[in-house]
Amino acid sequence: xxxxxxxxxxxxxxxxxxxxxxxxxxxxxxxxxxxxxxxxxxxxxxxxxxxxxxxxxxxxxxxxxxxxxxxxxxxxxxxxxxxxxxxxxxxxxxxxxxxxxxxxxxxxxxxxxxxxxxxxxxxxxxxxxxxxxxxxxxxxxxxxxxxxxxxxxxxxxxxxxxxxxxxxxxxxxxxxxxxxxxxxxxxxxxxxxxxxxxxxxxxxxxxxxxxxxxxxxxxxxxxxxxxxxxxxxxxxxxxxxxxxxxxxxxxxxxxxxxxxxxxxxxxxxxxxxxxxxxxxxx
Amino acid sequence: xxxxxxxxxxxxxxxxxxxxxxxxxxxxxxxxxxxxxxxxxxxxxxxxxxxxxxxxxxxxxxxxxxxxxxxxxxxxxxxxxxxxxxxxxxxxxxxxxxxxxxxxxxxxxxxxxxxxxxxxxxxxxxxxxxxxxxxxxxxxxxxxxxxxxxxxxxxxxxxxxxxxxxxxxxxxxxxxxxxxxxxxxxxxxxxxxxxxxxxxxxxxxxxxxxxxxxxxxxxxxxxxxxxxxxxxxxxxxxxxxxxxxxxxxxxxxxxxxxxxxxxxxxxxxxxxxxxxxxxxxx
Numbered sequence: 001x002x003x004x005x006x007x008x009x010x011x012x013x014x015x016x017x018x019x020x021x022x023x024x025x026x027x028x029x030x031x032x033x034x035x036x037x038x039x040x041x042x043x044x045x046x047x048x049x050x051x052x053x054x055x056x057x058x059x060x061x062x063x064x065x066x067x068x069x070x071x072x073x074x075x076x077x078x079x080x081x082x083x084x085x086x087x088x089x090x091x092x093x094x095x096x097x098x099x100x101x102x103x104x105x106x107x108x109x110x111x112x113x114x115x116x117x118x119x120x121x122x123x124x125x126x127x128x129x130x131x132x133x134x135x136x137x138x139x140x141x142x143x144x145x146x147x148x149x150x151x152x153x154x155x156x157x158x159x160x161x162x163x164x165x166x167x168x169x170x171x172x173x174x175x176x177x178x179x180x181x182x183x184x185x186x187x188x189x190x191x192x193x194x195x196x197x198x199x200x201x202x203x204x205x206x207x208x209x210x211x212x213x214x215x216x217x218x219x220x221x222x223x224x225x226x227x228x229x230x231x232x233x234x235x236x237x238x239x240x241x242x243x244x245x246x247x248x249x250x251x252x253x254x255x256x257x258x259x260x261x262x263x264x265x266x267x268x269x270x271x272x273x274x275x276x277x278x279x280x281x282x
Numbered sequence: 283x284x285x286x287x288x289x290x291x292x293x294x295x296x297x298x299x300x301x302x303x304x305x306x307x308x309x310x311x312x313x314x315x316x317x318x319x320x321x322x323x324x325x326x327x328x329x330x331x332x333x334x335x336x337x338x339x340x341x342x343x344x345x346x347x348x349x350x351x352x353x354x355x356x357x358x359x360x361x362x363x364x365x366x367x368x369x370x371x372x373x374x375x376x377x378x379x380x381x382x383x384x385x386x387x388x389x390x391x392x393x394x395x396x397x398x399x400x401x402x403x404x405x406x407x408x409x410x411x412x413x414x415x416x417x418x419x420x421x422x423x424x425x426x427x428x429x430x431x432x433x434x435x436x437x438x439x440x441x442x443x444x445x446x447x448x449x450x451x452x453x454x455x456x457x458x459x460x461x462x463x464x465x466x467x468x469x470x471x472x473x474x475x476x477x478x479x480x481x482x483x484x485x486x487x488x489x490x491x492x493x494x495x496x497x498x499x500x501x502x503x504x505x506x507x508x509x510x511x512x513x514x515x516x517x518x519x520x521x522x523x524x525x526x527x528x529x530x531x532x533x534x535x536x537x538x539x540x541x542x543x544x545x546x547x548x549x550x551x552x553x554x555x556x557x558x559x560x561x562x563x564x
Contacts, residue, residue: 022358022362023373030376036394050405051402094287096284096286100283100284116288116291123499125499126541126543126544127295128528130298131298134297134298152290216384216386216502217520220524231384231387235387257384265382266375266378266382269378280484280487280557
């Protein structure tokens with residue numbers, strides 16, 4: 001009896017230790033952002049101070065600086081603006097495409113779907129040089145519209161892939177029944193398929209929006225002026241003046257911009273994962 | 283109904299891809315409208331440049347080493363997250379942060395943690411008397427340590443992604459199989475290593491394939507942490523392409539360098555197709 005119990009306790013202890021170690025390692029930078037955001041500069045920049053605790057009273061100065069003396073709010077607005085329009089474009093392109101590919105009979109639908117999925121693997125770092133010329137040619141340098149034009153290249157393929165899986169799970173008989181009742185295929189799509197697919201469409205909305213907020217390479221290449229930055233480029237590049245890093249404000253900005261995205265992503269995690277696993281998990 | 287999406291992808295993914303190939307055989311520069319065919323000249327001069335050799339070596343080091351760390355860590359973490367326990371939701375949220383937060387912002391957090399003077403790591407090492415004050419190394423200032431730092435941040439970022447993918451794979455394994463093995467007297471580790479992990483092979487390959495792509499094509503981590511320095515020692519293919527092609531205005535060289543990403547991408551796409559095909563057959 002006794003060895004069994006001690007073994008269970010050991011197992012539990014190891015489990016807790018492993019989880020604690022990984023959680024601390026992975027979440028530490030965010031804890032560090034949090035504590036840095038509220039420390040006075042005097043506290044931050046004294047080498048002898050224990051950095052894990054507040055050696056002086058916490059302060060809101062960094063937040064005040066961030067919101068009043070930088071373009072942080074503007075960058076949040078830019079990101080939201082680009083995000084919303086890219087979501088709209090992505091839905092317009094991906095929903096009909098995914099639906100028709102899901103309903104395409106034979107193996108061609110599947111093959112085309114996989115072909116589109118593979119374009120998701122073509123990285124921005126391969127395309128940013130030629131695209132910078134395309135953007136210049138269209139006169140969109142330093143314009144948020146350059147990002148709106150280009151971002152669907154990575155949001156559309158993955159969204160089609162996610163939605164295809166979703167539409168396939170809707171039985172075809174449902175639409176056939178609706179069409180017998182006098183609806184056209186398009187009518188059946190709008191009145192029947194879209195309403196059932198709300199959660200799939202919502203998944204695409206959230207996924208697209210998070211991809212837009214996470215993008216860095218195109219924003220860095222196409223956008224030059226301070227007021228047109230996205231959060232991903234504005235914070236690391238324009239919150240540094242010359243060689244001076246405003247660490248308090250920088251960390252506050254990182255945390256404020258990261259948390260909402262993290263919450264949204266978490267809500268839909270299982271569906272995103274289903275998209276990434278390429279059907280290898282049933 | 284899929285033609286608008288396909289057309290868009292052809293124009294803005296396919297088009298720029300061929301434009302990149304075209305540039306790589308030309309002498310295109312930013313600000314110079316004329317362009318001539320120069321054959322393999324770009325490739326010849328790239329292959330002779332020492333910084334290119336460093337970049338291609340780094341790209342492979344970062345990608346392969348971080349994936350080894352990630353896949354070992356993610357397997358352990360997935361095992362410890364499989365059973366439900368109190369607080370699992372919060373732990374999962376914290377563990378996911380590195381993946382869901384914009385990588386540019388996570389990397390800035392690390393830049394502060396690895397700061398040359400106020401690094402918390404340095405403070406701890408001084409506090410436990412491994413280094414005397416002011417004698418600790420500069421984490422991002424010495425080539426070897428800078429390489430290790432980039433490696434660390436890449437592993438940190440991708441571990442959550444692989445963990446949730448592997449977790450999805452685990453929950454899909456029928457519970458009676460590991461239970462039967464336990465009844466037959468197989469211990470925990472034997473069950474894991476000889477039964478569960480082999481059963482998860484397709485899902486592990488999905489996690490690794492995505493991980494390889496995400497790391498190999500990333501330039502954000504290097505750009506923010508070290509900007510390729512010190513002395514180009516942490517440059518990767520994408521970051522060198524950016525430094526030469528955009529910052530240095532040499533589009534041709536940048537395009538040629540980024541084309542070196544293609545062979546690995548093709549290999550990964552091939553394996554991805556195999557996984558998808560198998561999933562389809564089963």
